Amino acid sequence: MQISLSSAQPKAWSGTVLALGIAEGDPNGWIPAMEERFSISLGDWLEQRKFQGKNGESASLQLLNPDCSSLVLIGLGPLEALEVNSFRLAGAAAARASKDQTGSLGLFMPWNAVDPAQAVTVAAQAVRLALYSDQRFRSKPEPSLHPERLELLGPLPNTLSSALEAVHPICAGVELARELVAAPPNSVTPSALADSAAQMAREHGLDLKVLERSDCEAKGMGSFLSVCQGSDMEPKFIHLTYRPSGPATKRVVLVGKGLTFDSGGYNLKVGAAQIDMMKFDMGGSAAVLGAMRSIAELRPKGVEVHMLVASCENMINGSAVHPGDIVTASNGTTIEINNTDAEGRLTLADALVYASDLEPDAIVDLATLTGACVIALGDEIAGLWTGDDSLANSLEGAAKDAGEGIWRMPMHQAYRKGLKSLLADLKNTGPRPGGSITAALFLKEFVKSSIPWAHIDIAGTVWSDKGRGMDPAGATGYGVRTLVNWVCAQTQQAET
Numbered sequence: 013m014q015i016s017l018s019s020a021q022p023k024a025w026s027g028t029v030l031a032l033g034i035a036e037g038d039p040n041g042w043i044p045a046m047e048e049r050f051s052i053s054l055g056d057w058l059e060q061r062k063f064q065g066k067n068g069e070s071a072s073l074q075l076l077n078p079d080c081s082s083l084v085l086i087g088l089g090p091l092e093a094l095e096v097n098s099f100r101l102a103g104a105a106a107a108r109a110s111k112d113q114t115g116s117l118g119l120f121m122p123w124n125a126v127d128p129a130q131a132v133t134v135a136a137q138a139v140r141l142a143l144y145s146d147q148r149f150r151s152k153p154e155p156s157l158h159p160e161r162l163e164l165l166g167p168l169p170n171t172l173s174s175a176l177e178a179v180h181p182i183c184a185g186v187e188l189a190r191e192l193v194a195a196p197p198n199s200v201t202p203s204a205l206a207d208s209a210a211q212m213a214r215e216h217g218l219d220l221k222v223l224e225r226s227d228c229e230a231k232g233m234g235s236f237l238s239v240c241q242g243s244d245m246e247p248k249f250i251h252l253t254y255r256p257s258g259p260a261t262k263r264v265v266l267v268g269k270g271l272t273f274d275s276g277g278y279n280l281k282v283g284a285a286q287i288d289m290m291k292f293d294m295g296g297s298a299a300v301l302g303a304m305r306s307i308a309e310l311r312p313k314g315v316e317v318h319m320l321v322a323s324c325e326n327m328i329n330g331s332a333v334h335p336g337d338i339v340t341a342s343n344g345t346t347i348e349i350n351n352t353d354a355e356g357r358l359t360l361a362d363a364l365v366y367a368s369d370l371e372p373d374a375i376v377d378l379a380t381l382t383g384a385c386v387i388a389l390g391d392e393i394a395g396l397w398t399g400d401d402s403l404a405n406s407l408e409g410a411a412k413d414a415g416e417g418i419w420r421m422p423m424h425q426a427y428r429k430g431l432k433s434l435l436a437d438l439k440n441t442g443p444r445p446g447g448s449i450t451a452a453l454f455l456k457e458f459v460k461s462s463i464p465w466a467h468i469d470i471a472g473t474v475w476s477d478k479g480r481g482m483d484p485a486g487a488t489g490y491g492v493r494t495l496v497n498w499v500c501a502q503t504q505q506a507e508t
């Protein structure tokens with residue numbers, strides 16, 4: 013999608029679809045202006061549709077005019093209540109209303125109600141991400157008609173075009189994440205994830221190291237390797253690095269859970285456990301790979317970014333781990349696997365030990381870790397666990413700017429006793445109540461305590477059954493924008 017700024021006013025713009033953000037009560041008088049331009053009377057039509065400019069309302073009208081074939085009005089709510097996220101939702105609504113039409117979409121909004129650079133960027137992102145449609149697995153791709161050009165209308169300073177340059181890199185990262193998550197488990201295997209990392213490394217000049225099973229054995233990653241004992245797929249421990257052109261004053265590590273399929277193992281997923289959806293159990297790895305794709309193109313200064321994914325499948329055969337097996341992680345911790353379905357934390361344990369050895373300034377992991385987090389927060393909000401208030405603030409800020417829901421959850425030390433094992437240092441699974449908290453406490457055991465670390469449970473947000481805002485139904489690409497914002501904010505801190 014080609015995106016540009018245009019100084020044309022709605023009264024003069026010509027193209028295919030003209031979409032106007034209308035504040036409640038139309039204080040700017042855009043509706044009379046459109047009546048005049050198209051020589052029509054809109055009153056009855058708007059009355060029928062009960063369109064008042066309230067948040068979430070929209071109305072479209074075929075005009076059959078050679079200069080503009082349809083008009084879309086998008087309700088924004090009261091002008092004074094506008095926030096950056098309103099522009100995101102309005103952009104997505106405009107995109108949905110312009111589907112099935114080709115040519116250009118002109119989007120006019122009260123950009124100056126917030127920071128206009130942010131407003132145009134998020135609206136443009138939203139249009140592109142809302143129009144995304146995945147046709148890779150159909151024998152005959154369904155033609156997805158939509159405008160090829162987006163024009164952001166209004167008196168906007170030309171300097172904003174540099175803000176728009178970030179739209180493509182960020183959307184490409186989100187789309188990569190969505191495609192990796194949506195692809196079935198016979199297509200996205202651990203090797204396929206390593207291949208995508210290799211392709212990214214080649215195309216964007218990143219450094220890549222892939223540890224094979226024997227390398228992981230040599231490092232003593234008995235926790236990670238226990239998970240894939242019953243799988244025919246080779247595990248891959250993927251380490252991708254972005255190095256800035258100048259000196260780096262900060263080093264951060266992004267860790268993603270990369271289970272390309274989670275059957276549950278001998279604690280097989282049965283009943284309502286949605287085993288058929290467990291291709292999305294590599295959503296954490298998709299988010300960190302997507303973020304690396306964006307970062308590699310945005311090239312933030314001053315920050316070195318490492319990405320780690322301990323990828324494998326959780327399957328069953330005669331070699332699979334037994335419920336009750338005791339394994340040893342690469343930091344020497346022994347773990348009694350009382351539930352083979354709590355496998356994500358076993359893979360993350362060795363990845364977090366490896367991350368700590370890189371001696372970074374911060375570690376952030378993303379994982380579709382627990383069903384308990386979905387029960388607690390639903391599918392629009394991810395859970396955030398960290399003992400570091402400043403890291404919590406920076407991640408919450410990054411998520412807010414990204415329009416991604418996040419909520420800080422308690423790192424309640426007293427629940428650590430739920431992980432006590434009679435025989436080993438730890439069990440991998442605590443009691444069902446508070447299950448996403450004990451999962452976070454388990455991970456904490458593998459991070460060097462002096463390193464600020466945060467865990468984000470994306471079990472709910474990785475997928476949207478019905479679609480919402482700028483996310484069509486299916487894989488959301490959750491986390492990419494938050495991580496990119498957060499990494500780029502590190503740079504600003506690093507430069508001051």
Ligand code: BES
Pocket residue numbers: 274276285293351353354355356380381382383384386441442447471472
């Ligand atoms: N991948 C699942 C978590 C999950 C469940 C993600 C549902 C999305 C939707 C994870 O490996 C898992 O199975 N967790 C168990 C942990 C339990 C055995 C302590 C769970 O949440 O049931």
Ligand code: MN
Pocket residue numbers: 274276352353354355356
């Ligand atoms: Mn599991």
Ligand code: ZN
Pocket residue numbers: 271274293353355356380381
């Ligand atoms: Zn899992």
